[in-house]
Amino acid sequence: MNKLILLIMPKSADEKRVKILESAKRRFAHYGMSKTTMAEIAKDLSFSKALLYYYFPDKNSLYCAVLDYVITEQEEDILEVLRPITNTERAIMVILEKRMEYIKKYYNLFEYTFNTGKDVPEDLGKVIICSFEKQHEQIISILKNGAKSGELVIDNYEETARLFLFSLMGMRLIVIKDIKHSFFPTKEEFDAILEMQKKMAKIFIKGLGA
Amino acid sequence: MNKLILLIMPKSADEKRVKILESAKRRFAHYGMSKTTMAEIAKDLSFSKALLYYYFPDKNSLYCAVLDYVITEQEEDILEVLRPITNTERAIMVILEKRMEYIKKYYNLFEYTFNTGKDVPEDLGKVIICSFEKQHEQIISILKNGAKSGELVIDNYEETARLFLFSLMGMRLIVIKDIKHSFFPTKEEFDAILEMQKKMAKIFIKGLGA
DNA sequence: ATATTGAATATTTAAAAGAATTGGTCAAAT
DNA sequence: ATTTGACCAATTCTTTTAAATATTCAATAT
Numbered sequence: 001m002n003k004l005i006l007l008i009m010p011k012s013a014d015e016k017r018v019k020i021l022e023s024a025k026r027r028f029a030h031y032g033m034s035k036t037t038m039a040e041i042a043k044d045l046s047f048s049k050a051l052l053y054y055y056f057p058d059k060n061s062l063y064c065a066v067l068d069y070v071i072t073e074q075e076e077d078i079l080e081v082l083r084p085i086t087n088t089e090r091a092i093m094v095i096l097e098k099r100m101e102y103i104k105k106y107y108n109l110f111e112y113t114f115n116t117g118k119d120v121p122e123d124l125g126k127v128i129i130c131s132f133e134k135q136h137e138q139i140i141s142i143l144k145n146g147a148k149s150g151e152l153v154i155d156n157y158e159e160t161a162r163l164f165l166f167s168l169m170g171m172r173l174i175v176i177k178d179i180k181h182s183f184f185p186t187k188e189e190f191d192a193i194l195e196m197q198k199k200m201a202k203i204f205i206k207g208l209g210a
Numbered sequence: 211m212n213k214l215i216l217l218i219m220p221k222s223a224d225e226k227r228v229k230i231l232e233s234a235k236r237r238f239a240h241y242g243m244s245k246t247t248m249a250e251i252a253k254d255l256s257f258s259k260a261l262l263y264y265y266f267p268d269k270n271s272l273y274c275a276v277l278d279y280v281i282t283e284q285e286e287d288i289l290e291v292l293r294p295i296t297n298t299e300r301a302i303m304v305i306l307e308k309r310m311e312y313i314k315k316y317y318n319l320f321e322y323t324f325n326t327g328k329d330v331p332e333d334l335g336k337v338i339i340c341s342f343e344k345q346h347e348q349i350i351s352i353l354k355n356g357a358k359s360g361e362l363v364i365d366n367y368e369e370t371a372r373l374f375l376f377s378l379m380g381m382r383l384i385v386i387k388d389i390k391h392s393f394f395p396t397k398e399e400f401d402a403i404l405e406m407q408k409k410m411a412k413i414f415i416k417g418l419g420a
Numbered sequence: 421a422t423a424t425t426g427a428a429t430a431t432t433t434a435a436a437a438g439a440a441t442t443g444g445t446c447a448a449a450t
Numbered sequence: 451a452t453t454t455g456a457c458c459a460a461t462t463c464t465t466t467t468a469a470a471t472a473t474t475c476a477a478t479a480t
Contacts, residue, residue: 059473
């Protein structure tokens with residue numbers, strides 16, 4: 001009997017952990033990091049505040065966990081959509097679309113990551129960098145495929161992918177910066193960014209062409 | 211005698227205006243907009259504060275005038291260096307170098323322009339947009355030359371130039387954002403940005419190639 | 421031992437009040 | 451028309467206080 005409990009408890013515990021994660025995700029995505037309190041998250045689940053601290057050492061860790069959770073979801077989603085695609089340009093387009101989809105969906109969640117004026121907490125920085133690395137690897141992989149199939153000619157994959165990512169990210173930054181007046185960019189504004197990114201990507205890819 | 215004075219005075223007045231402009235430029239370039247006071251500028255010249263307001267309606271106008279002054283200087287400088295250059299890529303490289311040179315030199319002057327979280331005052335916005343337009347026109351002109359000489363193939367000059375500018379500016383933003391901890395980016399950091407911009411520009415140009 | 425809580429404490433943020441600095445005006449003088 | 455010193459108004463900077471929120475912990479239940 002005791003053994004049975006021992007085997008089951010961890011799973012139940014994990015379930016609670018996930019519940020917290022999901023609940024926090026909803027609140028963070030809707031209200032952002034700073035406008036979400038631990039008390040609210042606890043209340044949503046009828047847990048005590050203290051229980052949150054049993055599963056996560058502090059608010060920032062919880063936020064990081066949520067961020068990581070969403071990023072992973074996104075990565076898997078992209079991987080899935082990417083599977084049947086062979087053409088390089090098409091692959092890039094699909095990635096851009098998916099990413100924009102997630103940014104739209106979780107804007108307030110990511111927003112804290114973007115704006116953080118002060119120096120980012122150690123572990124948040126790690127999550128961000130890790131995410132960037134994954135994107136980087138993905139672009140590298142696509143570039144290599146493109147080279148293998150003879151579509152592209154590239155001397156330095158690592159650097160080229162980084163340049164590509166930077167100019168796309170920068171483009172997003174610069175447009176977002178322009179529309180800072182409203183809290184939340186409109187659909188049209190998101191679409192405008194996406195369109196620019198796509199066009200820019202096309203020229204870039206052609207520039208790498210054989 | 212009176213007539214003589216009447217003819218000379220305006221020039222002297224203008225000279226004072228320029229003196230104020232130069233003095234303000236030095237202060238703004240060194241300490242930035244917010245850390246420069248009208249009193250200081252006046253003191254530098256042994257003028258009274260009120261005199262500044264005789265020549266410029268308010269501080270913001272003075273700042274705009276200085277900004278415009280420097281931007282014009284830069285434009286002329288670039289035009290000068292550009293004259294003997296015919297090759298498209300070379301032209302772009304020279305522009306990038308010159309611009310970075312000015313950003314380095316007048317970093318604190320421009321900084322206010324970049325960071326302005328709140329909505330920019332009407333006339334400052336005008337100066338910024340005007341500057342962007344000029345850069346835009348310049349890139350368009352270079353692209354057209356490139357097309358004429360057969361180096362490039364472009365369907366939409368206006369849009370292509372805008373994409374190009376955005377991705378360069380964004381690249382600068384994104385790197386500057388990363389090094390926000392220190393007040394002033396180091397020479398190495400400036401150089402890093404410039405290098406990225408150059409490489410990015412090269413790929414972009416090749417992507418427009420015939 | 422693990423999971424959970426209510427209540428207590430420690431930090432952060434927000435608001436208010438007051439002082440100091442700085443931007444901007446004006447009547448008078450040159 | 452140009453220039454100034456003295457004055458006022460607006461803004462920023464400090465200090466204080468109060469409120470909100472994060473975080474801890476001893477005690478309890480499982």
